[in-house]
Amino acid sequence: MSLLEARNVGKRYGPVVALESASLSVDAGEVHALLGANGAGKSTLVKILTGVIQRDGGTVELRGEPVRVSSPSRAARIGLAPVFQDPALVPDLTVAQNIRLTAVDVDAVRQRLREMDVDVDFTEQAGDVPLPLLRMIDLARAMARDPQLLLLDEITAALPSDLAERVFAVMEDWRRRGRSVLFITHRLAEVIAMCDRATVLRDGRDVGTLVPREIGERQIVEYMLGPEAATAEAHAAEVDETPLKGAAAAEAAATTLEVTDLRVGSLAGVSFSLRAGEILGVAALEGQGQNDLFAVLAGDRRAEGGEMSVTGKSLRPRHPYDAIRSGLVLVPADRLLALLPQRSVRENIAAPRYNRLGRWGPINPREERRRVASAIEALQIDTRAQRQVRRLSGGNQQKVTIARWLASGFQTLLCFDPTRGIDVGTKRQIYALLRRLADDGAAILFFSSELSEFPLVCDRVLTLFGGRITGELAGEGADEASLLRAMHGLVEEVAS
Amino acid sequence: MSTAAAGVAARVRPNPARLARRHGWTVGVYVLLLVLLLYWQTIPANWGSFDVQSLAIDALPLAFAAMAQSVVIISGGIDLSVGSLISLINVLSAKYMIDMSFRNALLFGLLLLVGSAAAGAFTGTLIVLSRVPDIVVTLAMLFVWAGLALEILQIPGGGAPQSYLQLGTGHWWSPWIPSGLMILLLAFAIFWLPLRWARPGLALYSVGSNRNAAYLSGVGVARTRIFAYALGGLFAGLAGLALSATSGIGDPNAGQYYTLNSVAAAVLGGVALVGGVGGLIGPIAAAFVVTLVKTILILKGVDQNWAQVIQGTLIIVVVMIGGLAIRQRART
Amino acid sequence: MSAGTPQVATPAARLRAAQRVLSDNPAIALTFVFVALFVVTDIVNRAQSGKAFLTPTQVSTTFLYAAPLALLAAGQTLVMLTGGVDLSVATTATTAAFVSSGTAHDHGTGYALLLALAFGFGIGLVNGIGVAIFRVNPLIMTLGISSVTLGALTIYSQTRFVALVPNIVNTLGSSRFFKYVPYDLLVWAPIAALIILGLRFSGFGRMIFAVGDNPVACRLAGVRVWQVLLLVYALCGAFSAVAGILLVGFNDAADLGIAAPFLLPSVAAVVIGGTSILGGSGGYGGTILGALILTVLDSLLTILNASQALKQILYGAIILALAWLYARTSSGD
Known part of the structure; x- marks a missing residue:
């Protein structure tokens, strides 16, 4: 049975459609990738699922029960914990204060970080901690809530490969324990290596759910760009030789x-x-x-x-x-x-x-x-x-x-x-x-x-x-x- | 890119340096205050408890105003209406308290405090609902409160019962302990200390530091911002009441002085205008520093207006040095 | 956010369309407001005293009165476009008023006017040094400078007796030619044209917008941000000085409170004109209309016998309402 089931979820800002109508189903005990080109609506969907923004239409069900995720804290309570590309840590508070702010047990986070072999000074102000470490802290904090579903939004972007390895280990571990991960990344190699299934979004709609291991990078790209666009892009890249004046x-x-x-x-x-x-x-x-x-x-x-x-x-x-x-x-x-x-x-x-100064004139x-x-x-x-x-x-x-x-x-x-x-x-x-x-x-x-x-x-x-x-x-x-x-x-x- | 690099560098820095960076400014302000105090007590021929009293009287409203401004700045806002809200509470109390008994005056003062906090909450609500920058909304509220104050009392007047004035100008136990100072400390202990390290206080800092991260951490951002303005309103109300108690009258224009000086005291006290940094201990000391500078100048026989010029220049120079210090830190 | 009733689909769409027009072209909406306000004032005036307000004389008077405010708001516009605010424009104008009337008798009018302008430019430069080089928050820097200048002016005014305002200044600030054209337009119009064109078609204008929009990006694009800020604040001081000269011409004598009532309206005019207080978007065209609107509004309130207190409250409400409206239209898409 699926853990999380989102159907025809949409979001628009005035005339701008951020997400047309997307469906997504994540099973218990799977690592599920969410793929798509920029502007396809991946981040919007994750934000909706974690209560950062509110959907305009569609339904979201958690273990068959319809849920209304009205805020990030509500999402945390029902077992959905996100880690965003920009870590949700307040720069002027210490790491420990940040964790207390979210009402998570500080020792539990410390334990998680130790398991990941990441060394953090909890009295340090978050603003002084390098970005990759902040992401790891954010991840540990999310895991300390023991959520059913971890949503990782481009967490590996610009993450050094040693830390990225540890993130993968966490995902692996999460799957073993019957929990689930929704994983967003632009790196297709990671998707093929880590993910059981992938849902591809294009122009705000879901265009298919596939098993990445079986279909390979090339075809995933085709899904993401749409068949015509993919060839057109490749063509453009090869043929366009206009000199740059x-x-x-x-x-x-x-x-x-x-x-x-x-x-x-x-x-x-x-x-x-x-x-x-x-x-x-x-x-x-x-x-x-x-x-x-x-x-x-x-x-x-x-x-x-x-x-x-x-x-x-x-x-x-x-x-x-x-x-x-x-x-x-x-x-x-x-x-x-x-x-x-x-x-x-x-x-x-x-x-x-x-x-x-010389160019400040007309x-x-x-x-x-x-x-x-x-x-x-x-x-x-x-x-x-x-x-x-x-x-x-x-x-x-x-x-x-x-x-x-x-x-x-x-x-x-x-x-x-x-x-x-x-x-x-x-x-x-x-x-x-x-x-x-x-x-x-x-x-x-x-x-x-x-x-x-x-x-x-x-x-x-x-x-x-x-x-x-x-x-x-x-x-x-x-x-x-x-x-x-x-x-x-x-x-x-x-x-x- | 350079910030990321600075972060890496900061991580290996030993703890004393970090402590100095976090609390150095506050300590510096207290050292400055101490130096000024030591110098000040050498000037008058027979310096005594009376001088201490008058310093407390002069500084009390500004100290409250600085607290009001600091709370709001820490939460990431700025309140240009602090001064005129002080005027409003000042004229309201002076107009109606004059014929009251002490007990009624106190009750009325309490009522005004509630009203002042509500006024602050109103401003905060407007900011949150309208999504207009704080500076514009509070600028507009500056007009509104000042207009209301003018409507209530066109020219300086009114007063308060003698026993109420004693709250601002009297002393407790010994003539060396001005009652105003004690009330200031009490207000600090009651309204701020319990918050500072608890979740509401952390929420206040988080909203000022990075609103998005605060929201993602489950902080009620709108609620917290309104709360900051309400707390600021409360302190502004205390400043207004303190102004009536120390000056004995209500003046619809009295608050003007506090618009700049509350911001100056907050900044001098280590509250960064970007929000999320600082506390109230520093600004309280800074309010005394600002007052003391003027007191010393006048004691030295400097003309009132020259004192204003010099005081203003000093504030600017201090803030400039502060800016330079931040630049130096950013570069290394 | 607004709890709309169910049947508003069409009016809501129409409102949204209207908002789009307003946000794309604030000048259209503002001109409409200005004209409407004039008509309302006319109606009220007829009802009250039986006299018309919509007359060439009154239109001309409105422009005459609006010029000093619009010039104060000119500098304010530039500063606010860079994401700052200048709360010293009123005291700078007052300084120029004192300087131009105080030195004209001994040194001649030309010298006095130049000196007044130099003072304005200089005060602005000090603001600029604080903001641009020492990175002091503009609010604090300009409030501080304002308090220092006011103190100095108080001392100056106590040691000097009231001086005579030169005739030219007097004419510039209060007279008209061709019966209806205020002389101060001769000063205001060229400056306005310069600012409007300069913002659009000069490299410096582009840099003003750029610095207000993203100073970090400007630095990485090779812009020395401090240069831009320094010149903007200095220009703001100079424009304030011009406003001060017009004001002293109008009032026929300098006093300490000559420009103070214009400080907050100068900010209000910019906000009404649609310039973002956070910098990076807006322009002087809107500000001019903002100044005109505020001037008519002032006349209307005077006709209505509104107290100073009520005027202030209304100003506050207007700034708030318009800023709210702009915030809504810009977040609409």
């Missing part, structure tokens, strides 16, 4: 970024060079210094030691402005860091053009429109909701963050996990775009938390461990196994 990269084919013995924060002396026309990958577990590396290159943080130079000219950025002047531009993982949510697509894309509208239009075209941005960027889907928002740099010109693109939380179709477009930019002479530094992306995207991959470079692999050879070994510092240093 916007990129200033072409003129600077010989550009090189040279980094020597760079030290900052947890980065303990890193040297590498990046050639024009090359995509260089950086693979690392969480917290190995990659944040600092990108922050320094983008001018968001000052280096504590070492040298950087661009085309032979020494660079010591004190502000992102200095880095941008030298052609180094950043595409951050968190789109909220890069976008002006209330402004239009056009203003967002044009924004970096006006970042210096705008040249024709020039602006031309550059913005060519960037939009290059990225195939869906501009139907262009009046305010916050109304765009996540994938389109990420495209806007890249389009800004196409419109203003750059030499080196620093992509920090640019595909985080983005659907498969858009991911492919972004891979293709990065390749085209490189072919046009741009240099690209690429970090991703998804190892499978490296062979698809990169010419070379560096692995970072403990703030040092521990390996260098050729792009094609950068399969997950060899990357993982190098990322854990298991390979002797390769000459770099």
Whole structure:
């Protein structure tokens, strides 16, 4: 008998349909995946099931009994415990206070964390605890309530693989005890490895429930995108070779970024060079210094030691402005860091053009429109909701963050996990775009938390461990196994 | 990205540093207060219990106003209407208490406190229902309460029974223990301490710190925010009553002073304007600091208006240094 | 949220459509409110005194009265677009009033006006330094500066005797040409045009919106946020000074309370005009209408013999009601 049965659940915000009509059935003792492209309605469904928002239509039954989940605390009481991508911990309270706030036994949480072999100081303020650990605490807190159903919303996104392993162990354990897990992820490998069944959502409807192990990645993607879209996307990625007029990269084919013995924060002396026309990958577990590396290159943080130079000219950025002047531009993982949510697509894309006093005068509208239009075209941005960027889907928002740099010109693109939380179709477009930019002479530094992306995207991959470079692999050879070994510092240093 | 990195760095920091970071500001304010107190008692020729009394009288309404503002700021809001609510309670009490017996005056004061808390709850409810930013709603309420105060009493006047005035200006046991100070401590002990570490208090902080996380943790966000404004209203009511007890009259414009100074005392007392950080102990001390600065200046023979200029400048400079300190911390 | 009765389907849809129009084009709705308010005032005035209010003279007077408020609200608009608020605009205007009337006799009118503007710009710059460089909360910084300035002005006004307002200033602030055109329009209109066009078609205008919308994103896009804020606050001070000069021209003498009654209306005008108090969206066009609406409303209340107290309460209610309406329309989609 099914534990949770949701039928034709829908949610709309004014004219915007977040979830058309979705059904979902989770059995007792199964790990069930919820799949779908961005905007398919996965998060909306989970929020409805856990009382964060209220459904407009449909029914939800728990063990055959209709239930009304009116709030998160009500959900917890009837045995539905969610863990969201953004941990539900209050930053200014200590970990212990956070747990008391939810009326969960502190010792039970401590016990769970010990079982997962995660070490946490409970007197620490939650805001000072690194994100991956916060997620583990959130998970332990959810489990301490001993729920019938754990709902894990993209919990493994940007989680280092060692912690992700522990999450999988928890899921396994939960299944053994006859409890259930609803698991949302963009990583299909995890789905195939972990999940008994999967329900796929597309455009706010459920389009099928399948057994992932049997049907394989390729077909799951087809389900997610719809048969026509899937081929169309693949086609677009292969065929679209329009040259990028916007990129200033072409003129600077010989550009090189040279980094020597760079030290900052947890980065303990890193040297590498990046050639024009090359995509260089950086693979690392969480917290190995990659944040600092990108922050320094983008001018968001000052280096504590070492040298950087661009085309032979020494660079010591004190502000992102200095880095941008030298052609180094950043595409951050968190789109909220890069976008002006209330402004239009056009203003967002044009924004970096006006970042210096000399450009504060009158705008040249024709020039602006031309550059913005060519960037939009290059990225195939869906501009139907262009009046305010916050109304765009996540994938389109990420495209806007890249389009800004196409419109203003750059030499080196620093992509920090640019595909985080983005659907498969858009991911492919972004891979293709990065390749085209490189072919046009741009240099690209690429970090991703998804190892499978490296062979698809990169010419070379560096692995970072403990703030040092521990390996260098050729792009094609950068399969997950060899990357993982190098990322854990298991390979002797390769000459770099 | 840099915040994540800062988080990692903070984790390995030893405990004393963390304690200093959490409580350093409050301790600093008390040290500042102590220094000012020590300096202050050297100025008048025969400094004595009378000076202590008058300091308590001057600082009492501001201390309550700072508490009112702090509670609201901690919950993630800001209350620009604190000052005019103080005026309203002030004129109401002064207008009607004047011919009352002590007992009736006290009962009426209690009634006003309930009304003031209700007024705060009303503001909070408006904010929650309308989803308009706190600053706009409380700005609007500033007009409303000030208008009502003006309607009730056009010009300063009214009064209170002598025995009631004693509450603000008298002393308990010894002339060195001003009754106002004791009432302040009592109010703190009754209305705040039981909350601070209990679930309602945690809820208050959680709502100010991260509203979404608080909601997901099962906190009644709307309820908590309204509660914060109600508690703020209660403290504002106490400030209004304290103002009548210490000044002896009602003045529809008296509250203006408290709009800025309550915020200043809260910030100086370690309450971060982003919410979720701080307590009431710091702001109480800060209210005394702010008052003492002016007292010292006037004792030193500085003109009243110059004292205002210097006091304002000092507040700005202190807050600027605070801002700089936060920047430095963010950078390292 | 609103407990609607069952049969409201069509009116509700119509209301939603109306709200959409309002949220997309607040200027249309605001113009309508302005005209409607004028008509109401006219009706009330006829009923009360038998005289019309909807006359060219009264329209002209409304614009004459609205100019200082609209100029205070101009700076306020820019500041609020960046997500701040400036509560020192009234004392800055008062400073300019004192400076322009106090120095004109000894140093000439031109010098006095420039000095007044410089004072405004300077006070704004100090605000900007606090907010932009030291990261002080704008509310505190500007309230603090306001209290400091007021103290200084009190001292100044006690040591100086009332000075004469130069004729030009007097004319600018209170007279009209062609019978109906207030001279202060000559000051207000160019500034308004500059702000409206500048916000739309200049890089600086774009940066004002951007900084208000997401300062972190601005930094990562290479914008030195402090530069934008510094200039915005300084400009706000300068516009406030212009308002102060018009006010002293109108009142014919500077006094400490000359601009104080305009402080909260300056915020109200911006809010009515549809600029988000959190920054990032809005504009000056709405603010102008907001200032005009508030001015007519003031006339209406005066005709109705409303007490100062009642006026204040009404202002409060209006700010609240409109902010509520805007919040509803923007969350509707």
